[in-house]
Amino acid sequence: MTFTPDHFSVWIEIPVTDLDxxxxxYNDVFTTELTRVSDSGPNEFAMFPVKNGGCAGHIYPGTPPARGTGPTVHLACPDTLEGTMERFAKAGGDVISDPIAIPGGRFAYGIDPDGNSIGMFASQ
Structure with a gap:
């Protein structure tokens, strides 16, 4: 039997050197409000919000991989891809690709201030 879940990715963790x-x-780039949690483990972390209490992920104090060498986490754009790319650069990240079209939408690659590879994804 082949395992085929509704959502193969169930949680993301993005290590950062300065949580604040x-x-x-991430609040500025994705026009959101991450929820800070300080009573659920050894370190405070900040969760990405999703509707209906679903799973998403968090950022946490940790050691990011060398700049651009870790896995790429793709996050949903709150509006247009170009708008998100502009906020990404303005907030201190580096946009490292032009928009790339795929059957489900478009995305662009960026490197956050900690060196994490982030995809900005806008569905069609």
């Missing part, structure tokens, strides 16, 4: 700075960066 990273919360500001």
């Amino acid at each position: 700075r990273a919360v500001s960066f």
Whole structure:
């Protein structure tokens, strides 16, 4: 039997060197409000919000991989891809690709201030 779940990815964790700075960066870029949690483990972290209490992921104090060498996490754009790319650069990230079209939408690659590879994805 082949395992085929509804959603293969169930959680993301993005390591950051400065939680306050990273919360500001992701809030600004994705026009959201990460929820800070301080009573659920050894470190405070900040969760990405999703509707209906679904799973998403968080940023946490950790050691990011060398710049651009870790896995790429793709995050949903709150509006247009170009708008998100502009906020990404303005907030201190590096946009490292032009928009790329795929059957389900478009995305662009960026490197966050901690060196994490981030995809910005806009569905069609």
